[in-house]
Amino acid sequence: MMNKNQQNLLSKMATGNGHGENSPYFDGWKAYEDNPFHPTDNPHGVIQMGLAENQLSFDLVEEWVMKNPEASICTPEGVTDFRDIAIYQDYHGLTEFRYAVANFMEKVRGNRVRFDPDRIVMSGGATGAHEMTVFCLADPGDAFLVPTPYYPGFDRDLRWRTGAQLVPVVCERSNDFKVTREALEAAYKSAQEANIRVKGLLITNPSNPLGTILDRETLRMVVSFINEKSIHLVCDEIYAATVFTQPGFISIAEIIQEKEIECNHDLIHIVYSLSKDLGFPGFRVGIVYSYNNAVVSCCRKMSSFGLVSSQTQHLIASMLSDDDFVNKFIAGSANKLAARHKVFTEGLAKVGISCLQSNAGLFVWMDLHHLLKEQTFEAEMALWKVIIHEVKLNVSPGSSFHCSAPGWFRVCFANMDDQTMDVALTRIRAFAVQNNESSTTVPMKRQCWQKPQNNLRLSFKSRRMDDLVMTQCSMSPHSPLAQSPLVRARN
């Protein structure tokens, strides 16, 4: 509670709501923080499925770090590099760091493009990179077009201190939320009619929250659109290496080098980070790659506000220059993501829950519209509250991503071990079952599936146990579980 005197003492920015944390969507986070799941210490806690973190390939990285102690410079092997690294605060960034990052970005794109290390500018995570890009490209009041559904953090990161606006480009479920020319034109027109100056278009490819990649045709269409309007194109390719099956990822860098494409390269900028592809959000490595020299220069100076620790630069430089490691990591990570994605989507499908078909990202875009009391966002919020407080999973409701249709939820699957994934699936299954019966006996149902969680240690064993218990509760003959191959097998 701030008294009036205090309020007068602080800036509008400090006292306003630009940080977005008063949004109802933080309820899920709060529920998790108050009661976080732990397999042994707190098995009834809330499972975090709202954080897009890639924890599946830590072992590969650990192995590399242990084998390469000199890379950390704080080891006897590495200490000779220490003083030069510790003193280095130049906003150009260590040369070897930029080369290594460029090398990695090229590999992730199958070496189909070249990245110039001198165009790589660092920043404080992708968060800092996005904000910095907007500061350089737009004045307060200017707008960026952003296709929906989009990452909720954009509302804060792109607008809060910059004063920029976001104009949504509405994408519809009827065509799997693809970005269309009509939608872009409509958004642009509406901005013009409201006297808002559009400075650019921001696309996330692979998409968060959809987990899909933009096909060549769409990318070409987007490039043609921004060129025609002479606005910037900022491509967030932060999930580029999380593409785990075909079709392969196509970067904007590839499109603009196609002979048939006419494009003013000064309009093209890529935002990247090591937080998702490598699973290092704690390292705070954000990258802005611009084809526009003035933007590179401006961002570089501005990066002083969020430089990457030179120790981290040095470590990353060593790691990403190791071609063996990089190749192994990219392939290994994709495999693990594919496997986890399969387990999760198949688990959901068994209980009649479908997801948007996706081949990338650390999450699925889950369709629960059939569980809504009515096709409204209020009903979606109500359902979401049930999922958080009763099913005890922190998932993210589609409305927080500005989705045009209710009933969608983003569910992250790469930030947990197999055991926890199993618990999550069990809870979802039980919830789906429960929802297929009459809604009046909810409390009793909850007791049924809550019991076995204490024993959930090994995945297969627990599923069996769970199914056994389920069959003892009264079940509707329409329950999808009756179709479960497990039940069938037992019979």
Add this chain to the structure above:
Amino acid sequence: MTISIARPNDSPYYIGLDRVSEDPYHRLDNPNGIIQLGLFENRLCFDLIEKWLSENTKDSVMGRDDGDLSISGIAPYQPSDGLVEFKVAMADFMSQVMGRAVSFDPSQMVLTAGATPALEILCFCLADPGNAFLVPTPYYPGFDRDMKWRTGVELIPVHCRSTDNFIISITALDQAFNQTRKRGIKVRGILISNPSNPVGNLLPRETLYNLLDFAREKNIHIVSDEIFAGSMYGSEEFVSMAEILDMEDIDKNRIHIVYGLSKDLALPGFRVGVIYSFNESVLVAAKKLTRFSSISAPTQRLLISMVSDTRFIQEYIETNKKRIREMHDLFVEGLKQLGIKCAQSCAGLYCWADMSGLISSYSEKGELELWDKLLNIAKINVTPGSACHCIEPGWFRCCFTTLSQEDVVIVIERIRKVAETCKISS
């Protein structure tokens, strides 16, 4: 486009830095290169840190997870305003560095990637675009970029005189405040650096009290940049704003301290900055803003170990002081031989030299001509007083901690050659 605002690089401060990076001096490889006296790199005590690292690696590489080395200790998302253990370590470090005259509460701390974003974040919290901060001159040229660029805030210089050894007077402050108000600009606070950059002196206790009274009377903030607190080499004792507040029952909500590890621990590359505030609302807002500039987790882990080793830190602080003093005395004596006096200083990694005797016209123009000669003929990069908004021409800031003792001799020799040409022409 905001690109047009990126003007700050016209400043001789930045031009000089660029020139050095193009042609850097190296004793063996490039003996005719430009010697850097414009950047505070303190290389004097790296041997101590390297020794510590060789002996203390343990879990400074990665985090620990149930006793096993695990990357899951440092790779995932961390609180954006710093690990709690690191705040605890930094709070104790700051206290130690300031001679244990005051203790710091980790819960009043927000950590971010350097003092640069720390200052900018405070600015965003305390002022709206178009508002102003009063800043005693001469001041660190970087403030112009850090405090103004993206925040839209103005800096109003409050001129200090060599006759006062460049210590701020309340009369001048009051005058500046009123003049600014007359122009219709709202003053939000005072920004002081203590120990001072570029002069290197300390604000006496009485001045601090007067500043507090002034701030209270005008209902404005005080931001105290205390980043050189551990780089004292004189016999005076440093008094932090925090110490004053400790002793008095004063309204603390308007006081904020900025600190970092770039100077005292000579680790500018690691990007560690501190916002220390007594204002809960500021802490809450600042914490949220750190998402744009958080400290890298592996770096935090490494530094927690290092900074918590109080015995090592004690040894480091004392040795650092001793070595800075030696370099300072050597350098100042060298300048004295050339007839160049320095302002009285007892802290920092630099000296504030009066070269007004060498400039052809007692003006900013004359000063910049000398600066140019020093850069292009003597090939040393020093920071001219005008870049620091000093009202008296002819002062230059010379940072000496990048030098070895042999280098000092070379620098003095180079200055002497230029000094002689100046005396001939004047």
